[in-house]
Amino acid sequence: MxxxxxxxxxxxxxxxxxxxxxxxxxxxxxxxxxxxxxxxxxxxxxxxxxxxxxxxxxxxxxxxxxxEIPVDPREVLAPVVAAGPDGAGERLLRTFLGVWDDPQVQPGLLAVVRSVVADDSGGLVREGFIPVVVGPVLAGLVPDRPEVRVPLVASQMVGLIVTRYVLALPPMAQMPAEDVVARVGPVLQHYLTGDLP
CATH class of the missing domain: 1.10.10.60 (Homeodomain-like)
Known part of the structure; x- marks a missing residue:
């Protein structure tokens, strides 16, 4: 042996x-x-x-x-992209809120956000999450200038996460999802497909 x-x-x-x-x-x-x-x-x-x-x-x-995101954003966003750019802002926001408002998923998402904000100084989000995960998916919805449009969409979504879920600022935290979609969806649509300066 x-x-x-x-x-x-x-x-x-x-x-x-x-x-x-x-x-x-x-x-x-x-x-x-x-x-x-x-x-x-x-x-x-x-x-x-x-x-x-x-x-x-x-x-x-x-x-x-x-x-350790409880859902894979690429899979969640795939149907939004597959339906095309028309109305994508509202679909994107409705899908986003559907995931974030899910009581089974929200605690895990909040843990990820708090961990990234506390420990990362933005590096993983800036260098990884936006360009690697979100950017390529959303690029399928924009007609041009993804390097400008995708960060604009991301800024709106990050702001929404912070105000509605992390800080729970009223009235954002209590606003019905459909009201958020009606008020913020057109902004996202403009960032995705509208004329930009």
Missing amino acids: STRASRGRRPGAPDTRAEVLAAARTSFAERGFRGTTIRAVAASAGVDPALVHHYFGTKDDLFVAAL
Whole structure:
């Protein structure tokens, strides 16, 4: 019987996925989205990079998983984009509010927002979430200048999250969802498809 130590990286185990996710969270927090690589996350977790791809797919997917968002915004927004740019502002907002107003989902979303605001100084949102997760999805709704339009939409949505859910400022916190859609939806539509200076 050989007493040689096994060589190479250890195989996947039940807790390997969690270890990869922990390594990814640390890397994204310390190095940002651009500075994090699948290879570096794998090395930190002590696994082969192929195993990271097996569990999470792309770096974008790993990033979404590391944020621990209770829903994948790309999946939630897909029907909004599929219906086309006409009326997208209201559809986008109605979908957004439907997710945020869900009592099963809202606590997890609030935890993510508070964590990012407290620990990240905006880096993961600025470098990862907006350009990697939200930007490519919303780009399917804009006729031109996505580099201007998508941040305008994001600014409106972030402001809505802060006023309605984080700070719960009246009357935003108590306003019925359909009133929010009627009042803010046209602004989003303008950002998506209207004439911009």
